[in-house]
Amino acid sequence: MDEDLAAAIGGGIGVWSERLVNAILDHGQPALDVVAALVDGFGGAIDGALLGAPPWALGGAITAAALWRVGKGFALFTALAFAAIFAMDLWEPTVSTLGLVLASTALSLAAGVPLGIWMARSRIADGLGKTLLDLMQTMPAFVYLIPAVMFFGLGRVPGIIATVIFAMPPAVRLTALGIRQVPPELVEAGRAFGCRDHQLLFKVQLPNALPSIMAGVNQTMMMALSMIVVASMIGAGGLGNVVLQGIQRLDIGLGVESGLAVVLLAVVIDRITQSFGTGRGGKAR
Template identity: 50%
Template sequence: MIKIGKYIEHFINWLTLHFGPFFKSVKHIVEAMVNAVQWVLGIMPWYVLILLLAIFAWRRAGWSAGVFTLLGLGLIYGMGYWPQTMETLALILVSACIALLIGIPFGIWAARNNMVGKILRPILDFMQTMPAFVYLIPAVLFFGLGKVPGVFATIIFAMPPAVRLTTLGIQQVPKDIVEATRSFGATSTQLLLKVELPLAMPTILAGVNQTIMMALSMVVIAAMIAAGGLGEIVLKGITQLKIGVGFEGGIAVVILAIILDRITQSFGKKRMKKTSN
C-alpha cells in the first residue's frame, strides 16, 4: 500500500522543525495586519461605519445596494453580532489582499509564458478541488490555532480565481492590438501596463470578486481552528444545537456576502462600460 499521507506528514514536520522561526515571524506580521485592520474598523462608531459603507455602496452600485447595506448592517448590529462581523471583515480583507498580491502577478506570468501556464494549471486544479477543511491541517501545524492559520488557509483556497481570470483576461486581449503596440516600439512593460492590463481589467476584477467571495466562505470554515468571527457563531449553533443562533449567524454571513459582492461587481461593470465606450 502506498501511504502518501505519511510522506506529507514527514514533509510538514520537517518544515516546522527547520523553518520554525520563519513561520513565527510570518505569524507575527500577519497577526499585526489583521489586528490593525480590525482596530481601524472598530475605532469608528458603528452607526458612522454603517453610514459610510452605505454611501460607498450607493455611489458604486446604485441606490438599492446602498439601502440594502444600510438595512443589512443595521440588522446585524441589532442581532448583536457587530464585533464578530468586523472581525470577519478584517480577516477577509487581509486574506483577499494577500491572495490578490500573489495571484495577479502569477496570472500575468502564466499569460505571458506558456510553460508557466501549463505548470500552474494542475496546481490550481488541485487547490480548487481539495476539500476546504484539509487546508486547515497544515495551517494549524505551521501557525497554531487562531486568526493567522485561518488567514493562510483562506489565501490558498481563494487564490485560484485571481490567477485564472488574470491569465484569461490578458490572453483575451486582441492580438492585432498587441502587434500594433509592439510595432510602435513599446516595451514589454509598456505593453502590459498601458494595453494588456487596462483591456483585461474587467476580467481581472471578476477574479477579484470571486476571490473575495471564496475568502468569505473559507473564513467561516476557519472558525473550526479558532479564527473567530461570524463562523464562530455558526459553529456554536451546530455544536450546541442552537438552531436560532446558527440561523442568525448564517443571516449575518449572507448579508455581508451580498454587500461585498455588489460592491466588487460594480467596479468590473463600470470598467467594462469605460472600455466599451
C-alpha cells in the same frame, strides 16, 4: 508483489508528506515565524481599523460606496442590512469576518495577480500554475488545515492562510484569462509603437484585462466568505464562530441570525465589487 509495491508507494506518500511537514517544522521555524508575524500584523491592522471605527461610520462608509458604485436602491438595502446586523447584536463578529475576508483577499491578490500575469506570458508557468490551482481548488480544505495549524498554531493567522489557499485560484485564473483575452491587435499596436514589456503590461494588457481581474476579485471575496466557518474551526473567530456556536448548542435562532448576517454581508460585498468589473451603474465597459 504488485500489492506490496502499491502499498509501499501509497504508504510512501503519507510517510513522505509527514516527513516534509516535520522537516519544515524542524528547520523552517524562523521563516514560519516571520510569515506568521507579517500575516498577523496585516490582519490585525485591518481588524483594528475596522473595529476601531464607530459602527455608524463604517456602515455609513460602506453605504456611501454602495450609493456611488451601484445606486440609491442598493444603498438603502445596505443601510438596512447593517442596521439589521447591529440590531441582532452581531456587529463585532461581522466586522471581524469582514476584516478576515479583506485581509485574505488582499493577500490572494498580492500573490494571485502576479502569478496570473506570469501564467499568461509563459507556457511553462501556465502548465505548472494550472496544476497547482487544481490542487488548491480540489484538495478538501480540512486537509490543509492540519499543516496550517501545525505551522502557525490556532488563531487568525492559519485562518487567513487557509482562506488564501482556498480563495486565491479565481484571482489567478481570471487574471491570466483577462490578459490572454486582450485583443491581439491591441498588443500589436502596443508593440508597433515601441512598448517595452513592462509598458505593454501596464499600459495595454492590465487596463484591458481589468474587468476580468475585477471579476476575479469578486469571486475571491465570495470564496473567502464561504471559508469563514471552516476558518473559525481553527480559531479565526468572527461570524463563523457564531455559526459554530449555533450548531454546537443546536440554537436555531442563533444559527439563522448569524447565517443571515453572512448572507447580507456577502450580498453587499458582491454587488459593490461586481460594479468595478462592469463599470458604474452596471454599464458595460
